[in-house]
Amino acid sequence: MKKSFGAKTLVFPTPVWVVGTYDKDGKPNVMSVAWGGICCSLPPCVAVSLRKATYTYGNIVERKAFTISVPSEAHARQADYIGIVSGRNTDKFADTGLTPVRSALVDAPYIGEFPLVLECRLLNTIEIGLHTQFVGEILDVKAEDSVLGERGLPDIEKVKPILFEPEIKTYHGVGRLLGHAYSIGKKTR
């Protein structure tokens, strides 16, 4: 029996991604987002949605670029802090001890300590409602050597990304391997 919960942003999984930008004075800033996802394969694009009130919003509008740094489980406290305070009032890199690394490809910084990074050029800005969606073309994906697995690719079990639970408001890790895509379903019939 299904129970109705009304019009809510309640779905699983949603990510914990840290969006990196420069402000007008060149100060690096980061904010944590859960509203986002891949939105196109060609060109490869990722979307993140932000409220206009955020410091990052103005930075993306001005610099036309952002990065996504994917925190690992070990960075859960830092990622949460980055989602609580505003870069308008503090220097989140100084506060957390994380290192801003200037992207060589786009006008935005990423977090040196985080294992997986996407560097994005702003492609499209879409007003939806309270949130504005920024579509970024992914120009490069970078990953730490220590998180590479099969075929030399980043391995989700080594990256250990964080999941956000948007109503109960908890963070979870990644669990066990369930099977291979485009493979396990062949046995359904």
Next chain:
Amino acid sequence: MKKSFGAKTLVFPTPVWVVGTYDKDGKPNVMSVAWGGICCSLPPCVAVSLRKATYTYGNIVERKAFTISVPSEAHARQADYIGIVSGRNTDKFADTGLTPVRSALVDAPYIGEFPLVLECRLLNTIEIGLHTQFVGEILDVKAEDSVLGERGLPDIEKVKPILFEPEIKTYHGVGRLLGHAYSIGKKTR
């Protein structure tokens, strides 16, 4: 040391969501997607991106509605199958034994057996590249009684949603609780 992987849709986590639609003859169809995410809190909206070549694409354009049914770990094989074949050639509900349930709110069916369901009215259609992004306004979220937890809300550890690994192409479950959001970060300073 970070290694560069080029312009790729490689990020974690990405979801496994099953998009439900009716075709022009009223036949229910489902397809699995990994390109999607919440994109606005008010109105509550979720985005999914599809190639024009998919059967679901034409269905959404025609019916202006879709649902998202979130599979549980136990449905991994069915969700994979739903992502392999096209509704143009087969009846995926008949093939998998899953039950199409007509939404009372939007012109689209959802999967009765899946624990968490979003019913969406098409709000916006955004051409990005190979993929078209459909923004759906979430009119209702429904969840099985059996997956409810704290405060009567759907619990990610009971829903057991599936994560898709877009390059190695594997499915993973949800892991352990890492902490509470807007809370664990307060101790960073």
